[in-house]
Amino acid sequence: MPANGRSIALRHYAVAAQNPPDRDDRTVSHSAPRIHTPEGTVKAISKTLGKHLVSIEEANHEVAVHIHRDALVDCMVLLRDNCEYQQLVEIAGVDWPDRDPRFEIVYCLLSLTKNHRIRVHLTTNEDQPVPSVTGIWPVAGWLEREVFDMYGVLFSGNADLRRILTDYGFSGHPQRKDFPLSGYVELRYSEEEKRVKYEPVQLAQDFRNFDFLSPWEGADYVLPGDEKSSEAAPQQPAPKETVKRTVRKPKATGDKA
DSSP states (O other): HHHHHHHHHHHHHHHHHSSSTTTTSSSSSSSSSOOOHHHHHHHHHHHGHHHHEEEEEETTEEEEEEEEEGHHHHHHHHHHTOOOEEEEEEEEEEOOOOSSSEEEEEEEEETTTTEEEEEEEEEEETTSSSOOTTTTTHHHHHHHHHHHHHHHOOTOEEEEOOOOHHHSSSSSSTTTTTSSTTOSEEEEEEETEEEEEEEEEEOOOGGGGOSSSSSSTTOOOOOOOOOOGSOOOOOOOOOOOOOOOOOOOOOTTTOOO
């Protein structure tokens, strides 16, 4: 940027810092339009989606749109073309084991012209594929692969639906609530075989050291592997008694009696 351009920008930001915009009427320091209020956005989205809409709610200045799973592609096209949400930012998954359907898929959309974001929610199970939106946003292919890898949710229409984060031959889906924290196998390099090996997870309980009878102070139960710590500690030998002796200083030679 030229020197005169930098000086103009610095003066502009200094003036903006001294006179901050009102919270309900925010403006920006460049040519982008003003941020739209959620009230108008909610009404516009509700009218645009119509029968495809399950519910729409606003909380903490964020708009969450809940739609039917089968109408995902139609809703995304309407939100992109009619409501100006041009960019797909993220696709996330949520696992609710006690619900039916179990999984919730969340699409985060950004409007570059309105400077506003919304979330689009739908529900599904692992045996009910979700329509892919790669035909609208090609970048969704990577995001759908991540949700498939972490949760096991299928996306119909994704031509390259395979794992993207976990290793080859990985078993299970790490972001599910029922997936064990330790996993099912552990990976190590074998010096003898000169290759990477998969082995069952082994937790070495016998090599744990605790400062108390249990990892949690005050617990009155013994966990597996803690039996050694419950044994009585060896008694320390009693300290030896010390005997004080009085030593008389000898008289110097030549002293008078």
